[in-house]
Amino acid sequence: MDENVLLICFIAFVLIFQQNGIADKSAETSERNHVKGIIGAIVDNTSRIGKEESVAMKMALEDFYYFHNQSFALYTRNSRGDPLQAAAAARNLIKEQQVQGILGPRTWEETSLVAEIGSQNQIPILSFSDATPKWATERWPFLVQAAPIQFAQMTAVAAIVQSWEWHQVSIIYEEKDSSSSGVLAHLSKALGEVGAEISNTLAIPPFISSSLEEELQKLEEGQCRVFVVHLSFPLAMHLFETAKKMKMMEKDYVWITTDLFTSLVHSLNVSAISSMQGIIGLRSYFPDMGKRYENFYYRFRQRFSSEHPEEYNHEPGIFAVQAYDAAWTAALAISEGNSKGGQLLSEKILLTNFTGLSGQVYFVNQKLPPAHTFQIINVIGKSYRELGFWSDGLGFSEAIDKTPSYTSSMKKYEQVFWPEGPSYNPRGWTVATEANPLRIGVPSGAIFKNYVNVVQDQSGNKTIFSGFAIDLFKATVEKLSYHLPYSFFHFNGTYDDLVKQIYLKKFDAVVGDVAIVSRRYQHAEFTHPYSEPGVVMLVLAQSKTRNRPWLFLKPFTKTMWVLIGAVTVYNGFVVWLIERKHCHELNKGSAVNQTGTMLSLSFTTLLSLHGGKLHSNLSRMTTVVWLFVALVITQTYTANLTSMLTVQLLEPSIIDVEELRISDAMVGYCRGSFVKRYLEDVLHFHPENILLFSSPEEYAEGLRSKKIAAAFLEVPIAKLFLAKYCKEFTIAGPTYKVGGFGFAFPKGSPLLPSTTEALLKVSEDGTLRYLENKMIASEKCQDIEVDDQNPSLSPSSFWVLFIFTGSTSTIALLVYISCTNNLLHGQKTMWKLLIAVIKHWGAQSRRFSRRVSNVAEKSY
Known part of the structure; x- marks a missing residue:
């Protein structure tokens, strides 16, 4: 039983060994007739990326043979990330191995040298660099960018920053990475569109530097606590280890990593990931589902673990998937073109269009289309979790399916685990x-x-x-x-x-x-x-009473003057009519002469305080009352006119800016103020007519001496100036809303x-x-x-006096008329008539009072 088990294991080992070495054996025995073509590859086998790429490319050619029954020899060279070694490898592959196409390398520095050699020999180069400049494909027509541009992830970073309303970020990038300039430009533009900016930048050299701690210390001294990390995997590892020692992976700190590092987070061991708790990462998205990917995933883990047992995790990432699709692209082009190189093969590559592990594979202007969707992960505990996705032009979503729901903010999705913990949202800055x-x-x-x-x-x-x-x-x-x-x-x-x-x-x-x-x-x-915002014009103040020949009329309103004249003439008429019976001189002459006599009597009576010339008690009564009223009105007039002449009312000596421009006058402005440019560009003063002043005293003296006709000051400054020189200067014209x-x-x-x-x-x-x-x-x-x-006085201030004198004169007139017409027949009749007259005059006085009030209101 044990022997059978050992035999089965031995046979399985041999089969696996044969499967793993099929490509290398095909390369070594290129004489074999069934080999369709020869492909070269330049990778950095000292890095995790290079290891994944190497295994994935072998698997791609094996799978191509399985599906198309066409085998390809694959020659792999290790550049160790050195551009010169990459160039030497390219020459070796072309001259010695006679490859029809080259896959890789990953960095732009290596790609630029390999592309030059490939174009000279008309060998297509499928580069894995995602930062190929536009001019490169024009200069090297055989260069094809087989990795999508990742610049859209900078917009994703800006969207994350906007979600938490941060306004400043610091970016840490690799000093020698030529793609960093493009990354910085795209990130700066994207941040500007969401109201944020790059506050600090830190360029780290490609080798581990002892000064990293000093550089991080400078960043820590600033207020910004949001850091965007765009570093290669080993540099990022060193950065986070150092940051943790400096306690920069704690409260208020935010770390956002780009695809360059995040796409390899799956390869981290527990010890390494412990120094990265709470970081948010963006990584390239590819549809890791379906039977084809599951088959690739299972076989990749087995093969990678056998070839690289030193690695902690054996799962494939985006770099393995991209290398697989690139190898398939080259094999497909060679098989369809039936060519061993040259222009035809390059054209076949650019016409490629198939569904690969990374998605749809096709080329536009010798490049794969830019990446538009990124996955967002959050490092927590011993691994990481997937928070959601971000799609260019759409926003954030929890899943990528047929009907995703998008939003502009990450806050609506699963809570982020920050360095401080899940219940704390960092401010992103510190005081x-x-x-x-x-x-x-x-x-x-x-x-x-x-x-x-x-x-x-x-x-x-x-x-x-x-x-x-x-x-x-x-x-x-x-x-x-x-x-x-x-x-x-x-x-x-x-x-x-x-x-x-x-x-x-x-x-x-x-x-x-x-x-x-x-x-x-x-x-x-x-x-x-x-x-208060604004600029005003200050000029010399002049008295409003200056050069006013009719100022003597100002104490009373026009209505008041008319009423005084009417009452005076009326009272004079009453006195003249009553006194005619006793003084025959008043009856002499023509009607015109008697009218002149009557008017003269009116005003001389007003101005005279002697009552001996009057002969009737009725005229004396009328005159005494009118003299009392006239005395009050005269004293009031004198007091108001004296006030007007004593207290100086001010008005601007210049009305507006147009008057200054027409007269070509000189104007002044403050030292250090923005007003000079405003005077030139907006108010259109000639620069030679604008003088600079450095103190309030200089302003005042300049205005007094007529050196300048006006001074332009900001409103708050003008208030201070007028507080000090309130009796000499005043504001003229409008307030210009600026500042x-x-x-x-x-x-x-x-x-x-x-x-x-x-x-x-x-x-x-x-x-x-x-x-x-x-x-x-x-x-x-x-x-x-x-x-x-x-203010000028109106009849409303004197209506009682006018009623008093008018009533008295009217009563005297009615009594005189009654006596003259022999209407008084006895004491009883006289009293009745007097009572009737008083009642009649009372009604008339009320009507007169209302008229006076109406006239007074209209005068205002």
Whole structure:
């Protein structure tokens, strides 16, 4: 029994050995007539990728023989990842082994040398490099890229970043990898489209460097905690081991790996994977299902374990699948072309179209179509789990089937296991520490020191920062939900240069009277504006009463003047009519002469306080009442006119910008301000007519001396200027809506949203208003209100007096008429008539009162 078992095992071993060596034996006995063609392969057998490729290509040619009954010799050469060895291997395969095509190599550096040799000898090269430049296929017509371009995964990375609202990432890549430039460009563009950016880059040399820890330390000192790793497998392994020792695989850290590393995660042992807990990885997707793949998977594991027992895991990955399909492509082209090389074979390869293990295999412009779908995995425990998929143009999905459901965010799918744990979503950034506080840039050349003031103390060893902007920033930081250490640093230069220091990473933020304008957004982003936006024009103020010949009429409204004249004439008429009986001089002359006499009597009576000339008690009664009313009106007129002449009402000496341009006047602007460009580009002032000023005193003197006709200041600055010079200057024209002050931060800074929120809280609780009022009060002077300071008086202020005098004059007139017509026949009749007159006048006075009120309302 034991002997039979041993015999069966021996026979099985021989059969397996024969199967594994069939390709090599065919190559060594190329004289055999049934060999259809000879194929060469250049791989790096020192790497896991090369080992998988080598086994997969052998299996592909064996399977091709099984299905098509055509065998191929396969000559494999080990390049060890060295471009020169790859070139030497290509020459050997072409000259010595007379191969019809070459599969591989994997890196672009190796491919570029092999492609040159292949094109010189008209031998097709099916390269596994996924970073072949566009110009390469034009230069080397026999070069075919047999691996899809992976640049779309950079868009997938950006989609992951957007899912958790991170705004900055750091990328770690291999220094010698020529594809990295393309990766960086695509990642930067993709991040920009989702409102994020690359904050730092770290290039690692291809050999293990002792300085890696120092380089990671520099990244750790920054705020960004989202790292994108685009490294080869051994370098990535070393990186994560080092990061774990530095405690960079813990809370708040996010690690995203690309296909270059993630597609080999299945080969990691438990010890290696323990240093990578919580990372998210993207790897190329291929349909690992169906009977054909299951058969390949089972046989690959057996063969790989026998040929490479040193490897921990024997499962095939995307590199094995791609190599299998490439070998099948070459065999199919040779069998159909019946050629041993040359142009015809190359054309047959480019016409290939079949369903392989990796999907549909066909070529466009000598390249496989770009990869559009990637699988997302999450390293956890002793292995990893599959979170879902990302498809270009569609988004995230939990599965790839006939009717997948897509979304733009990963958050809706299975919870990610982060370095901190599954219940914690990392912020992706960290605040500054006491040892490394935030560096805040402050302008040292601010014109208005109330906003920002930078001075050295008496010892000269300490810089003191004060002003409204500094106080406001301190109040804002106190509203943050976390502790934010910071230090102020002064900067002497233009405001544009100050903001640019953020982009140059000299400062982490900028605080001061920095206007929010579009061109500064290329270097930084701003919080919500904390001041009123706009630019205004300041000019000399002149008195509104200057050169006003009709100013004496201003104390009363037009209606008031008309009413005074009417009442005066009416009272004069009554007095004249009554006095005619006693003074014959009033009856002399023509009607015109008597009218003149009547009017003269009206106004002389008004201006005269002597009543001896009057002979009737009725006229005396009328005059006394009217003199009382006139006295009140006269004193009121005098007081109002005196007020108008004493208190100076101001108005702009220049009306608008158009007046300045027509007169070719000179205007001024602040040093370091954006206003100069606005004056030139928007308001169209000639550059020679724009003067620079460096202090409020220079502004004031320039306006007084007529050196400039107007000064253009931002609204918050203009408020300070007018607080100091409120009686000399004023605002003219409209407010040009531009600018507004804000705090500046780096683009995509994680501090920006929380700082903006805190700034809004400071505004809503009244702190902002308090600080602003405090600043303006420090330079407050006694200003005046232009509108309604001394309004003209209307009849509504005197209607009682007018009714009083009018009633008195009317009563006197009615009594006089009654007496004259002999209507009074006895005391009883006289009293009845008097009562009737009083009732009649009461009704008339009420109607008059309503008319006066209506007239007064219309005068307003």
